[in-house]
Amino acid sequence: MMEGLSEKSRTVFFLSSEATPFAKTGGLADVAGSLPDALRRQGVDVRVGLPFYRVTRKGGFSTRPLYSDLEVPLGSELLKGHVIETHTKEGVPVYLFEREDLFDRPNLYATSEGDYYDNLERFAYFSRAALIFAKLIGIPFDVIHCHDWQTGLVPAYLKTIYLDDPFFAKTASLFTIHNLGYQGLFSKEKLAVCSLPPDVFHLEGVEYWGRISLLKAGVIYADALTTVSPAYAKEIQTPEFGFGMEGILKKRSANLYGILNGTDYSVWSPEKDPELPYPYDLSNLREKARNKKALLNELRLAEALENKPLFGMISRLSAQKGCDLLVKVMDELVHLGAGVVILGAGEQEYQSLLEKAAGNRPDRVAIRIGFNESLAHRIIAGADMLLMPSRYEPCGLTQMYALRYGTVPVVRATGGLDDTIVQFDPESKQGNGFKFSPHSPEALMEALKKALRIYREPATWEVLITNGMKEDFSWERSAQRYVDLYKTISLTPKSNFLQ
Numbered sequence: 001m002m003e004g005l006s007e008k009s010r011t012v013f014f015l016s017s018e019a020t021p022f023a024k025t026g027g028l029a030d031v032a033g034s035l036p037d038a039l040r041r042q043g044v045d046v047r048v049g050l051p052f053y054r055v056t057r058k059g060g061f062s063t064r065p066l067y068s069d070l071e072v073p074l075g076s077e078l079l080k081g082h083v084i085e086t087h088t089k090e091g092v093p094v095y096l097f098e099r100e101d102l103f104d105r106p107n108l109y110a111t112s113e114g115d116y117y118d119n120l121e122r123f124a125y126f127s128r129a130a131l132i133f134a135k136l137i138g139i140p141f142d143v144i145h146c147h148d149w150q151t152g153l154v155p156a157y158l159k160t161i162y163l164d165d166p167f168f169a170k171t172a173s174l175f176t177i178h179n180l181g182y183q184g185l186f187s188k189e190k191l192a193v194c195s196l197p198p199d200v201f202h203l204e205g206v207e208y209w210g211r212i213s214l215l216k217a218g219v220i221y222a223d224a225l226t227t228v229s230p231a232y233a234k235e236i237q238t239p240e241f242g243f244g245m246e247g248i249l250k251k252r253s254a255n256l257y258g259i260l261n262g263t264d265y266s267v268w269s270p271e272k273d274p275e276l277p278y279p280y281d282l283s284n285l286r287e288k289a290r291n292k293k294a295l296l297n298e299l300r301l302a303e304a305l306e307n308k309p310l311f312g313m314i315s316r317l318s319a320q321k322g323c324d325l326l327v328k329v330m331d332e333l334v335h336l337g338a339g340v341v342i343l344g345a346g347e348q349e350y351q352s353l354l355e356k357a358a359g360n361r362p363d364r365v366a367i368r369i370g371f372n373e374s375l376a377h378r379i380i381a382g383a384d385m386l387l388m389p390s391r392y393e394p395c396g397l398t399q400m401y402a403l404r405y406g407t408v409p410v411v412r413a414t415g416g417l418d419d420t421i422v423q424f425d426p427e428s429k430q431g432n433g434f435k436f437s438p439h440s441p442e443a444l445m446e447a448l449k450k451a452l453r454i455y456r457e458p459a460t461w462e463v464l465i466t467n468g469m470k471e472d473f474s475w476e477r478s479a480q481r482y483v484d485l486y487k488t489i490s491l492t493p494k495s496n497f498l499q
């Protein structure tokens with residue numbers, strides 16, 4: 001028998017390991033930074049929980065201490081921490097979980113040498129602290145909405161150590177998978193460190209090939225699951241995209257929903273983007289060309305590129321993003337007269353490959369390594385096309401930003417890229433970009449050549465740009481789907497979790 005949640009109660013604790021503008025490494029931050037505001041606009045009483053990183057402390061946000069000496073048991077230790085309050089742009093309360101030794105570090109998860117050695121302790125602390133804090137403030141949230149492996153322990157705690165706690169008797173957990181490629185893996189010896197009972201370590205529990213997976217903890221124990229596009233929700237149930245979890249995801253398919261991410265147009269709109277030297281919209285596209293010229297100057301690329309196609313790529317540098325394909329077509333692209341601008345941060349291997357591929361053409365190819373939000377905006381505005389040759393892409397946000405900026409996406413037809421980009425048809429003049437399917441340089445090159453042919457016909461190109469700029473991927477529709485889910489989510493029967 002399922003226990004349903006009441007219609008009217010919709011208090012939601014939204015737990016994420018990053019959210020703009022407080023801390024960001026990728027798309028999760030964009031989502032966690034804008035979805036809570038959209039939920040609030042739809043009447044949800046939502047509060048956000050985040051770790052208090054150094055970058056957040058130094059960010060100049062208006063904060064106030066809320067709780068000191070929060071006591072969080074973790075393994076055999078009792079860790080004390082503080083909670084600090086701030087707010088989102090539209091007034092959603094944000095609770096920042098502070099513990100200097102865990103979060104006051106140069107980066108969020110890793111250095112260039114690799115992951116922080118104590119990520120399990122860090123995110124177990126955050127997960128447990130959030131539940132203890134909920135009890136302290138006396139809000140038995142209807143839904144605790146968790147995101148990715150960093151918060152995967154929350155659903156597990158609710159179904160183990162808190163299973164019989166009357167305070168959480170009506171609290172459901174929703175776990176959103178933003179990227180199945182990051183499983184949060186740790187040695188099984190650490191089970192006690194995160195305060196999980198030994199009987200959860202088995203194939204239907206948190207075990208993943210002999211190790212603990214915090215992502216799997218979320219997948220197994222959450223009352224419902226979502227992922228960030230309808231296509232990705234299907235893909236992850238197959239061996240090609242399932243990272244070995246396709247079986248359990250298939251089993252949970254009745255409670256697995258694909259909800260496309262939205263775009264925060266208050267941040268990503270060319271007519272009011274403070275990062276652009278020349279704001280523009282559909283009525284003055286000539287200004288887009290001035291942004292291109294300024295970008296070429298900024299990156300010291302040849303002025304002659306002004307009248308040539310300019311490709312941009314803004315991406316984490318990882319195998320997922322298809323950097324290997326770009327490396328293989330770079331020479332040919334340059335040979336065809338195009339320019340390429342890459343902004344990326346991540347794995348050294350891909351950084352070196354890209355730098356090598358660009359090596360001898362500094363007038364045509366610019367590579368900037370590092371995380372640079374401001375430059376990202378100028379590239380999206382200044383480039384003619386945006387490249388996303390991803391191996392897999394749960395949703396992808398950059399292609400949606402590009403559409404709004406009149407920058408044409410060239411993407412691999414996978415996950416959210418396939419859901420949002422429609423191949424342009426020069427006959428009917430329908431479509432908003434270019435897609436290819438096989439993960440091969442030949443397929444990418446073929447798509448690029450199609451794009452270049454249209455680029456050479458300015459009138460048709462303008463139709464294509466216009467189609468993209470008119471698209472609406474704002475949060476409202478997707479936020480409504482989350483609200484519907486918050487209302488209908490059912491608690492998995494307790495008996496499923498009793499051994």
Ligand code: ADP
Binds near residue numbers: 025315316371
């Ligand atoms: P993912 O979450 O897999 O990294 P998304 O396309 O969903 O990919 O989101 C990426 C977000 O991070 C976008 O907002 C993009 O502009 C931004 N981004 C990625 N790399 C960089 C970078 N090096 N500098 C600035 N912004 C970046």
